[in-house]
Amino acid sequence: MKTISVLAGVVAAALLTVAMLVTSGWVRPPLETLQNGYRGTAMAQVHTRKGVAETREANVAPAAADPAEPGDELAGKTYENVQVLKDVTVNEFNRLMVSMTEWVSPQQGCTYCHNTENMADDSLYQKKVARRMLQMTQHINSTWKEKHVGGTGVTCFTCHRGQPVPANIWFTDPGPTRPGGFIARNNGQNLAAPSVGLSSLPYDTLTAYLADKDVDNNAIRVNATTALPTTKGKPIQDAEKTYGLMIHMSEALGVNCTYCHNTRAISNWSQSTPQRTTAWHGIRMVRDLNGNYLEPLLSTFPPNRLGALGDVPKVNCTTCHNGESKPLNGAHLVEAYPELTKPTETVSAAPPAVPTEAPASPPAPAPTPQ
Ligand code: HEC
Ligand code: HEC
Numbered sequence: 001m002k003t004i005s006v007l008a009g010v011v012a013a014a015l016l017t018v019a020m021l022v023t024s025g026w027v028r029p030p031l032e033t034l035q036n037g038y039r040g041t042a043m044a045q046v047h048t049r050k051g052v053a054e055t056r057e058a059n060v061a062p063a064a065a066d067p068a069e070p071g072d073e074l075a076g077k078t079y080e081n082v083q084v085l086k087d088v089t090v091n092e093f094n095r096l097m098v099s100m101t102e103w104v105s106p107q108q109g110c111t112y113c114h115n116t117e118n119m120a121d122d123s124l125y126q127k128k129v130a131r132r133m134l135q136m137t138q139h140i141n142s143t144w145k146e147k148h149v150g151g152t153g154v155t156c157f158t159c160h161r162g163q164p165v166p167a168n169i170w171f172t173d174p175g176p177t178r179p180g181g182f183i184a185r186n187n188g189q190n191l192a193a194p195s196v197g198l199s200s201l202p203y204d205t206l207t208a209y210l211a212d213k214d215v216d217n218n219a220i221r222v223n224a225t226t227a228l229p230t231t232k233g234k235p236i237q238d239a240e241k242t243y244g245l246m247i248h249m250s251e252a253l254g255v256n257c258t259y260c261h262n263t264r265a266i267s268n269w270s271q272s273t274p275q276r277t278t279a280w281h282g283i284r285m286v287r288d289l290n291g292n293y294l295e296p297l298l299s300t301f302p303p304n305r306l307g308a309l310g311d312v313p314k315v316n317c318t319t320c321h322n323g324e325s326k327p328l329n330g331a332h333l334v335e336a337y338p339e340l341t342k343p344t345e346t347v348s349a350a351p352p353a354v355p356t357e358a359p360a361s362p363p364a365p366a367p368t369p370q
């Protein structure tokens, strides 16, 4: 009896193994490889075809609304409380309101931002935030056009995608509440954090590098620039945080390190791709958006929108990119909304925007150690 049950067990295990091998889909999926660097440098992007198709499908831009009828009436003259879109015609203004509703609050409609008894009323925090968002969008499409967003530009949809709260936002991560004891200090790492691709790198690297608009331009550094140390150098923690950020950037864009770096000389700018320069400015742009647009809204957001430490929701590379190197498959949606591409003056109700000029070019290439 015992032999029979052992035999039955073995047969069942063998059959299950075969079934597992046959049905688990362990076949090499068809790959798409795109060489993006000089030949022989192994600078290539490898994706599965299915993955590429899925990402494309998840990033389709909505069609632009039909053009507005021409008119001379200006919104600033016609309506009572228009502070940003003053010089836009009434027809264009209403077209934008309809598109904004489609981009940000399609379920809730106009009432998400408006007290419909009185459209001029500013009592809802959503309207105050949206007014600042209008200025932020104009600022991105003008100040950051050359250096980052190019012809693709951004509309509210780039981040919101039909939801009042964008899917990819972040807060300062206070980490778990840990008991004291032998391993009480974890240096903010050794947890499988999604922001760093579930690696054990520091889980709050974004606060160090993307939240603060005044962070040192040379903060994100690992490699020495001289063969022998000339100063005390940087702590290993900086290297860990740098790698954490690089993983975030790669995941946000759906690329690997070689999209920007020639990995034989990671820090060397002259061997890097042009995309690395765009990314360098992107880092500064994100700091600008978080520091000058979102942080000043701290007292406007209700407490339930704030993070565990009472900080504002913030933008990172994924907020716009969502897994693609050019958001929304590179669609130039903003071209149909010229009012979102011109900066307007600062409204009195909002804190003044500090114009942060990004340096004209990235730091000079570091000499390659011989
Ligand atoms: C995502 C937020 C949001 C949504 C949704 C929205 N609006 Fe607005 N609306 C605003 C903001 C912000 C202003 C003020 C713009 C400014 O100061 O330049 C405004 C102003 C207005 C005004 C001018 C009111 C006045 O007298 O000052 C009208 C009219 C208006 N919206 C109509 C609409 C209509 C109609 C809808 C729905 C189709 C709508 N809005 C949806 C944010 C929104
Ligand atoms: C660069 C990305 C980005 C762009 C572009 C953008 N937003 Fe936002 N928006 C955010 C983030 C981040 C928040 C904070 C999320 C939250 O409220 O919890 C936010 C919040 C809001 C809120 C408040 C939602 C709530 O319930 O808390 C409104 C309303 C809004 N945005 C409207 C707009 C409008 C209108 C536009 C276009 C003119 C726009 N946004 C463009 C990133 C963006």
Ligand code: HEC
Binding pocket: 217, 218, 219, 220, 221, 222, 223, 224, 242, 243, 246, 247, 249, 250, 253, 255, 256, 257, 258, 259, 260, 261, 266, 267, 268, 275, 276, 277, 279, 280, 283
């Ligand atoms: C989208 C472009 C991009 C991708 C992808 C990217 N990086 Fe970077 N990397 C940069 C930029 C830009 C800097 C410089 C940042 C600065 O100076 O503010 C940098 C800096 C670095 C540094 C510091 C170099 C120094 O001077 O000490 C290291 C190390 C690094 N990256 C490693 C990686 C690794 C590993 C990956 C893949 C996981 C990766 N990067 C993916 C753009 C990128």
Ligand code: HEC
Binding pocket: 140, 148, 149, 150, 151, 152, 153, 154, 158, 249, 253, 275, 276, 278, 279, 280, 282, 283, 284, 286, 315, 316, 317, 318, 319, 320, 321, 325, 326, 327, 330
């Ligand atoms: C406000 C939205 C927004 C944010 C936030 C953002 N980007 Fe971009 N990025 C864009 C747009 C739009 C383009 C397309 C530019 C074009 O068409 O030339 C782009 C292009 C790029 C490119 C060039 C891609 C290519 O194939 O040429 C790189 C690299 C890049 N971004 C890196 C980053 C990194 C890294 C971050 C975070 C530090 C970031 N971006 C944050 C909107 C954004």
